Amino acid sequence: MSKKDGEGCPRNRKQDNAQALRxxxxxxxxxxxxxxxxxxxxxxxxxxxxxxxxRLVKLSRDITIExxxxxxxxxxxxxxxxxxxxxxxxxxxxxxxxxxISQIAEELRGEDLFQFHRAxxxxxxxxxxxxxxxxFIRNRSLITLEEVNSKLVFLKEDRTEAKDSSAxxxxxxxxxxxxxxxxxxxxxxxDLTGELMRMCIxxxxxxxxxxxxxxxxxxxxxxxxxxxxxNTGPYEVSKKLYxxxxxxxKVEDACYTLRVRGSEIPRHMLADVFTSRAALIDTEDGxx
Amino acid sequence: MSVTDMFSNIQGFLxxxxxxxxxxxxxxxxLEQTAREILTVLQSVHQPSGFKDIPSKCxxxxxxxxxxRNHIGDLKTKFPVDQYYRFHEHWRFVLQRVTFLAAFVVYxxxxxxxxxxxxxxxxxxxxxxxxxxxxxxxxxLAGVLIMASELSRLAVNSVTSGDYGRPLRISRFINxxxxxxxxxxxxxxxxxxxxxxxxxxxxxxxxxxYDLSIRGLTKDPETAGDK
Numbered sequence: 001m002s003k004k005d006g007e008g009c010p011r012n013r014k015q016d017n018a019q020a021l022r023x024x025x026x027x028x029x030x031x032x033x034x035x036x037x038x039x040x041x042x043x044x045x046x047x048x049x050x051x052x053x054x055r056l057v058k059l060s061r062d063i064t065i066e067x068x069x070x071x072x073x074x075x076x077x078x079x080x081x082x083x084x085x086x087x088x089x090x091x092x093x094x095x096x097x098x099x100x101i102s103q104i105a106e107e108l109r110g111e112d113l114f115q116f117h118r119a120x121x122x123x124x125x126x127x128x129x130x131x132x133x134x135x136f137i138r139n140r141s142l143i144t145l146e147e148v149n150s151k152l153v154f155l156k157e158d159r160t161e162a163k164d165s166s167a168x169x170x171x172x173x174x175x176x177x178x179x180x181x182x183x184x185x186x187x188x189x190x191d192l193t194g195e196l197m198r199m200c201i202x203x204x205x206x207x208x209x210x211x212x213x214x215x216x217x218x219x220x221x222x223x224x225x226x227x228x229x230x231n232t233g234p235y236e237v238s239k240k241l242y243x244x245x246x247x248x249x250k251v252e253d254a255c256y257t258l259r260v261r262g263s264e265i266p267r268h269m270l271a272d273v274f275t276s277r278a279a280l281i282d283t284e285d286g287x288x
Numbered sequence: 289m290s291v292t293d294m295f296s297n298i299q300g301f302l303x304x305x306x307x308x309x310x311x312x313x314x315x316x317x318x319l320e321q322t323a324r325e326i327l328t329v330l331q332s333v334h335q336p337s338g339f340k341d342i343p344s345k346c347x348x349x350x351x352x353x354x355x356x357r358n359h360i361g362d363l364k365t366k367f368p369v370d371q372y373y374r375f376h377e378h379w380r381f382v383l384q385r386v387t388f389l390a391a392f393v394v395y396x397x398x399x400x401x402x403x404x405x406x407x408x409x410x411x412x413x414x415x416x417x418x419x420x421x422x423x424x425x426x427x428x429l430a431g432v433l434i435m436a437s438e439l440s441r442l443a444v445n446s447v448t449s450g451d452y453g454r455p456l457r458i459s460r461f462i463n464x465x466x467x468x469x470x471x472x473x474x475x476x477x478x479x480x481x482x483x484x485x486x487x488x489x490x491x492x493x494x495x496x497x498y499d500l501s502i503r504g505l506t507k508d509p510e511t512a513g514d515k
Contacts (some may be wrong), residue, residue: 035401039370039468045425050475112417142291145298182301218291225295232302 051213053119060123067123067130068099071195074133078202078211083137090134097127100152105178113179121184128180128188133195140214142222145185152178166227183234190240193222197247204254216255223248310367312378319359323385326352329350330392334442335451349393350410357412364421372421380427387413387423387431392438394482399457401465404428422495426479429472433482436462440489452505455496466490 070093077086104120128148135143154176180188196215203211223244231238326349331337333345367375390410394402407423408415414422440457446454466486474480500506 014387034403034466035464035468036471038401038403039471042425042429042468043473047473050423050473110418112370112373114371114376117373142294144294182298186298221291225291228292228295229299229302232299232306234302 052111053116055118056104056107056119059100059107061122062102063097063104063120063123064126066093066100067126070094070097070130070134074130074137075195075199075202076208077137078199078208086240087134087138090130094127094131094134097130098151098154101127101152101178102176105152105154106175108178109176113181117181124180124184125188125191128185129191129195132189132192136192136196136218140218142189143178145182148185149178150178152180154178168200186229186233187240189222190226190237190244193219193244193247197251200251200254204258209258212251212255212258215250215280218252219248303472309368309375312363312375315359315363315366316379316382319356319363319382322352322355322359323382324390326356326386326389330389330396333396334445339446339449339451346393346397349389352392353386353393353410353473359412360412360421369420372417376424380424381425381441383411383423384430384434387428388434388438391432391435395435395439395461399461401432401461407431420440426477429469430479430482432465433469433486436463436465436486436489440492443493447496447500455493455500456506459493459497462486462490462493 070090073086073093074090077083080086101124104123108116131148131151132143135141135147196219200212200215203215226237226241226244229237313432329345329349329352333342338345361381387407390407391402393410394400394406402410404423404425405415411423414420416422439462443455443458446452447460469483469486472483474483497506
């Protein structure tokens with residue numbers, strides 16, 4: 001149509017373009033019409049948004065990978081003599097993860113957290129899982145949301161004028177704050193229970209008779225907590241509740257067997273009973 | 289803090305969140321009602337009789353937009369201003385609808401594409417995120433695309449009503465819109481899906497124009513167009 005006609009001759013733009021269009025003026029230069037110039041700004045805006053989104057997705061993937069590695073590392077505590085060493089190594093890995101999270105916070109400076117939430121929620125959940133796992137091994141308690149968040153305050157010297165939004169709210173001047181949403185925290189904790197179940201089975205395999213009962217107790221508390229929330233939470237939470245129930249059942253079974261068998265089998269043989277059992281459970285369902 | 293305390297804290301957060309969503313849903317429902325009313329007013333331009341008094345219909349629609357502004361003003365008070373995207377999904381659909389309606393009114397009045405600023409003004413909202421409740425760019429574009437399919441329908445019906453000039457003008461307009469959208473690098477998202485429908489609207493209108501031209505009905509679009 002007429003848009004082809006004008007392409008060769010870049011005329012004075014804007015100048016009664018709408019008029020020209022309506023009249024079907026063959027010389028109307030549509031390539032610089034208000035509509036097209038508007039769309040050019042839209043293009044910039046959308047591209048900018050998509051780029052930011054992609055960068056966040058990439059950061060989130062890196063966070064997921066590093067957090068997973070930390071969790072694997074932490075699983076070694078059941079079999080090594082020096083727990084502290086493993087814990088401090090995990091700590092330094094988590095510091096690396098936090099560095100990445102600070103980059104997310106940097107990207108989100110002045111943005112709405114929830115506009116890009118989908119891009120980084122998997123990474124954050126994995127981080128919560130790792131950090132709460134480490135916290136549990138060290139303190140035998142559940143890390144609170146406040147504790148998680150308090151570790152995600154980053155001091156930036158270069159920029160003092162922090163323009164902050166809901167997510168990145170004003171802390172100390174120049175501080176960059178990332179806030180884990182309660183939902184992400186909740187989902188991370190739900191994942192944690194899978195790790196605790198594994199840890200329980202592993203520690204039985206290593207002849208540790210106390211940890212399984214502690215874990216059983218702890219998992220029950222978490223399970224009660226989740227049941228309290230029930231279906232008022234988001235959809236993903238209720239989905240994870242099912243897996244949580246399975247994990248809890250396995251741990252409870254393990255404790256049960258430990259009690260029953262423990263009274264009749266000599267201690268040094270228990271390990272054998274459970275190594276075969278653990279293998280059985282792992283093949284049944286390999287999900288964490 | 290014990291595990292139980294932690295969970296009851298979170299439970300508190302979740303139920304507060306649900307209350308907000310409930311409030312938003314109520315306002316959005318009323319907003320949808322008004323949007324349907326405006327649509328009904330504007331739909332009558334497809335009637336043969338409707339072509340004669342388009343200005344009065346636009347006027348009526350503009351009156352109804354003041355109700356929309358009230359409802360959106362109400363909606364703004366239902367949630368913290370900096371958490372727009374947290375609840376975005378609740379009003380995304382209706383905001384696209386009213387954007388379409390605003391764009392359609394503006395097109396009927398002036399046969400030009402409504403700017404994002406104009407839509408924001410008609411709806412009583414902002415363009416920039418920083419300034420408060422705003423019109424997301426993707427919602428604006430989605431609204432414009434809804435209008436494109438409405439216009440392809442209008443082109444058909446205007447021929448039925450004997451207005452042979454209008455399809456030509458619509459065709460030029462849609463073509464320009466199409467080349468505008470071609471500039472965008474869309475991701476594989478709902479907007480892209482909707483954009484994929486634009487080519488069928490373009491095609492439909494081109495067929496109408498073709499039908500008119502082989503019958504020699506387009507000879508004098510200028511005079512035919514000015515009813």
